[in-house]
Amino acid sequence: MLESEVLSQAFELGFTYTRSTGPIVGRFLTDLKNRKITGIKASDGRVIVPPMEFDPDTAEALSEFVGVGSEGEIVSWCWVARPRDAHPLDKPFAWAMIKLDGADVAMVHCVKAESQNDVATGARVRAVWADETFGMMTDIRWFELL
Amino acid sequence: MTSNSAVLAAVVGIGQTKYQTKRGDVSIAGLVREAAVNALQDADLTFDDIDAVVIGKAPDMFEGVVMPECYLTDALGCNGKPMFRVHTAGSVGGSTALVAASHVQSGTFKRVLTVTYEKQSESNAMWALSSPQPFSVHLNAGAGGYFAPIIREYMRRSNAPYDAGIKVAVKDRLHGARNPLAHLHLPDITMKEVEESMMLWDPIRFLEACPSSDGACAMVIVSEDVAEDAPKPPAWIRGCAMRSEPTMYAGREEVSPQAGRDCAADVYKQAGVTDPRKDFDCAEVYVPFSWYEPMWLENLGFAPEGEGWKLTMEGATSLDEGGDIPWNCSGGVLSSNPIGASGMIRFAEAARQVRGDAGGHQVDGAKLALGHAYGGGAQFFSMWVVGAEKA
Numbered sequence: 175m176l177e178s179e180v181l182s183q184a185f186e187l188g189f190t191y192t193r194s195t196g197p198i199v200g201r202f203l204t205d206l207k208n209r210k211i212t213g214i215k216a217s218d219g220r221v222i223v224p225p226m227e228f229d230p231d232t233a234e235a236l237s238e239f240v241g242v243g244s245e246g247e248i249v250s251w252c253w254v255a256r257p258r259d260a261h262p263l264d265k266p267f268a269w270a271m272i273k274l275d276g277a278d279v280a281m282v283h284c285v286k287a288e289s290q291n292d293v294a295t296g297a298r299v300r301a302v303w304a305d306e307t308f309g310m311m312t313d314i315r316w317f318e319l320l
Numbered sequence: 321m322t323s324n325s326a327v328l329a330a331v332v333g334i335g336q337t338k339y340q341t342k343r344g345d346v347s348i349a350g351l352v353r354e355a356a357v358n359a360l361q362d363a364d365l366t367f368d369d370i371d372a373v374v375i376g377k378a379p380d381m382f383e384g385v386v387m388p389e390c391y392l393t394d395a396l397g398c399n400g401k402p403m404f405r406v407h408t409a410g411s412v413g414g415s416t417a418l419v420a421a422s423h424v425q426s427g428t429f430k431r432v433l434t435v436t437y438e439k440q441s442e443s444n445a446m447w448a449l450s451s452p453q454p455f456s457v458h459l460n461a462g463a464g465g466y467f468a469p470i471i472r473e474y475m476r477r478s479n480a481p482y483d484a485g486i487k488v489a490v491k492d493r494l495h496g497a498r499n500p501l502a503h504l505h506l507p508d509i510t511m512k513e514v515e516e517s518m519m520l521w522d523p524i525r526f527l528e529a530c531p532s533s534d535g536a537c538a539m540v541i542v543s544e545d546v547a548e549d550a551p552k553p554p555a556w557i558r559g560c561a562m563r564s565e566p567t568m569y570a571g572r573e574e575v576s577p578q579a580g581r582d583c584a585a586d587v588y589k590q591a592g593v594t595d596p597r598k599d600f601d602c603a604e605v606y607v608p609f610s611w612y613e614p615m616w617l618e619n620l621g622f623a624p625e626g627e628g629w630k631l632t633m634e635g636a637t638s639l640d641e642g643g644d645i646p647w648n649c650s651g652g653v654l655s656s657n658p659i660g661a662s663g664m665i666r667f668a669e670a671a672r673q674v675r676g677d678a679g680g681h682q683v684d685g686a687k688l689a690l691g692h693a694y695g696g697g698a699q700f701f702s703m704w705v706v707g708a709e710k711a
Contacts, residue, residue, distance in 0.1 A: 183454035189444040191384040196347030226394065227349050233367050233397035235353070 198227040201239060207309035211301070213240045213277050220278035243275030244301040245320070250280070253290040262316060268293045272317060286316045293319070325425030328710060330547035330554035331671040333363025333540030339503035339656035342441035343534040348388060349395035352437050355536035355661075356396055359433065363540040364551045367397025370540075371429035376406040376416030376436040377660030381451075382443040396435060408562075410463075410606070412436065413537065413663025414693030414702030418560045420541050421704070425557075430543045437536035438658035445532070445659060461521065464529055464609060466697060468521035470574045471611040475523065477575065478614070480629035482523070485610035486514045489528045489654060491638045492607065496651020498639070498680040503533045503656040528610040528654075535658035537665045544710075555671035558688075559590030559705040567697035574698065580619045583701040588621070591688070591705035597622045597631075601686035602646045602673050604666035606693045608653045613637065617647075620692065639681065649673065649681040663693025667704055674708040 195203060198214065202224050205212040214225030215238040223242055228235055251270035257263055262284050270293070271280035286302070287293050299317035307313040335358025337343070343351055352375075360366060373396050380386045389405040396403070406416040413436040420434035438445075446462040474480070493509045496502035509527070517527040547554040563583035566572070584596075593599045605620070607613045617628030617637070622645060635641030639649050648654070650669040653662050670691035672678040678686075687708045694701050 181455065185452065185454050187451050189381070189384065189447055191444060192442040194344050194347055194439070194442060196350045197345070199347065227347065228353070228394040228397075230394055231399060233394055233399055 196227060198225050198236065201225070203309040206311070206313040207307045209303050209307060209313070211242050211244055211274060213242045214238060215240055221276060222279050223274055223277040223281050240276065242277045246272045246274035246277070246299060248285065248293065248295055248297045248299060249273050250295060251285065251293055253293065262312070266290070267316070270299070270317070272299060283314060284316045286318050326427040327425050328544040329421050329424040329541055329557045330544065330550075331539050331557065331668070331675075331706065332542050332547050332550035332552070332554050333359040333361075333365065334668045334672060334677075335359030335362055335538040336501050336665065336668065337535045338501050339533040339535040339658060341503070341532065341534065343439065344441070348383065348385065348437070348439050348442070349392055351439060351534065352392055352435050352536045352538075353395045355437070355538040356433060356435050359538035359540050362552065363542075365431065365540060370397065370401065370431050370433045372402040372404070372423060372432050373398040374404045374406065374416055374420040374423065374432060374434040376412040376434075376664070378410060378412060378438055378445070379407070379448065381448040382445045382659065383439055384443070396433065408700045408702070409695035410608075410659055411663050411693040411695030411700040411702050413661050413665065414667055414691065414704070415562055415663070415700070417539060417541070417664050417667045417691075418562055418702050418704060420539070421557050421560055424541050424543050425560075427543075430546055432541050433538065434541060434664070435536060435538040436661040436664040438660040439534045440532040440658060441534050464521040464524050467609055467612075468524050470698070471523060471609065471615070474575045474611060474615050478626040478629060480614060481633065483511065483515070484614055484629040484632050485523065485528050486511050486525075487632055488607065488610035488613040489514045489525075491632075491640070492610075492648050492652045492654040494638075494640050495649050495681055496655030499650045499655070500679070501656070502651040503531050503535075504651070523611070524609050530608040530653045530657035531655070533656050533658040535656065535661055537661040537668055539664065539668055539671070552677065553675045553708065555674045555706040555708070556710045557704060558707045558711070559587040560703075561586035561590070562700070562702045564701070565699050567699045575615060576619045576625070577698050577701070579699065580616070580694065580701045583703050584620045587703045587705055591707070593688075593705065596620060596690070597645050600645060600688050600690050602649055602670070602683040603690040603692065604650060604652070604669040605647055605690070606653055606663060606666055607648060608657060608662075610654065613647060616692070620690070639683065646683055649678065649683060651681070663695070663702065666693055667691035670704070671706045674706050676708070
């Protein structure tokens with residue numbers, strides 16, 4: 175029998191779900207809605223953004239929220255020369271690891287820039303908030319270079 | 321298998337959450353954490369004492385979180401430790417406990433934390449169980465729709481009275497009313513109320529079906545030497561068995577699956593059980609739809625074929641009627657059903673009984689108990705026997 179004679183059929187499957195964020199991630203997202211960025215203090219004193227529910231070393235439940243700045247520094251980055259539909263910007267932009275002022279770890283987000291020549295490790299950036307915020311990561315539209 | 325195991329293992333810690341429709345206050349991580357911390361406290365141990373973590377839940381499609389174990393590492397304190405995930409559909413709570421026990425019985429680890437959960441409020445279990453597949457009949461009916469025709473065949477063969485299922489629905493809810501952790505508390509439920517509830521999948525009425533629950537269950541399983549020093553009485557694991565069979569093929573015995581019979585025979589042999597009704601003080605058996613009590617009474621050898629319903633109707637399985645072999649004193653799956661955890665709750669509740677720690681649903685002086693779970697199209701079985709004594 176030829177391979178093409180074996181029956182096959184494509185099918186699609188989809189469901190709706192709910193997600194409860196819990197008291198830690200939920201607080202982070204609620205603060206985003208209010209245009210604030212919040213981290214959490216880990217057992218070794220580091221401020222982690224976005225916050226974790228449980229300590230990455232000791233597994234203790236974490237609870238000490240720390241507000242961090244909406245400005246920070248690019249730790250590492252890469253240029254997206256040809257954005258696709260799913261990307262947050264329709265013009266070339268950078269994905270960057272950004273260490274916000276007051277945080278001890280970097281967080282990934284996008285940086286709007288005219289050219290990759292403008293982007294550099296160590297460059298200062300500032301969050302640009304959406305006109306309407308919903309409690310989602312996309313409430314920060316992008317970071318702009320200072 | 322206990323008979324072949326290098327090390328005797330025991331349950332020294334049990335932790336559960338209060339089962340309820342929705343735990344909107346916690347993430348999935350927060351939910352499993354709560355059960356794990358409760359189990360560690362019961363064992364007077366900390367995360368630092370644990371050598372490995374074994375986690376189980378029902379299929380990923382339920383909550384739509386693929387491989388959730390990957391993100392639950394920190395919540396379960398297994399940073400830098402081995403973590404395993406077990407998958408066996410609805411029986412997963414039982415098989416996860418058995419995998420955890422086997423890691424102690426083999427001598428690999430001394431203290432294993434095992435956790436199972438389901439957050440049904442975030443999931444879509446009914447439809448995830450009914451996904452249409454090309455070239456197959458689309459049942460589109462959830463678990464109840466799958467099991468209803470099998471129950472009807474049981475009723476036809478056994479000539480059971482129409483209200484045997486109704487009796488189980490009432491009995492397990494009266495048991496559940498004794499258990500503060502149970503999802504449903506229906507102390508005033510009546511046969512009439514069950515009979516008049518909506519027919520969902522004939523012959524399964526609304527009140528003859530399990531609820532949808534959020535919840536997690538955890539246990540700490542340790543080696544004999546560690547268990548000897550435990551602060552509370554251990555539940556010694558006297559037998560462990562799992563069996564599987566294909567779900568669908570023409571001619572399969574679906575009313576009393578061979579895998580269930582074989583699994584029971586194996587676990588009874590390990591524990592020296594020859595007459596389950598006489599030898600056990602109680603049993604926690606996976607009964608998500610009321611009629612599965614009489615069906616499993618026969619499959620597990622508590623009653624001769626065709627006569628399981630007689631035990632139910634006589635009150636033999638009822639704590640409130642002073643039955644000689646109470647089943648599901650905790651209220652069972654009919655009172656709480658966080659699917660992935662439901663099997664482990666059976667295993668844990670059996671252990672609570674022989675530890676003398678079952679509170680308002682304790683069977684006086686329980687020394688030997690059966691924990692049972694099944695899953696898939698009644699094709700995966702897992703069972704253990706736990707005792708107050710080592711042998």
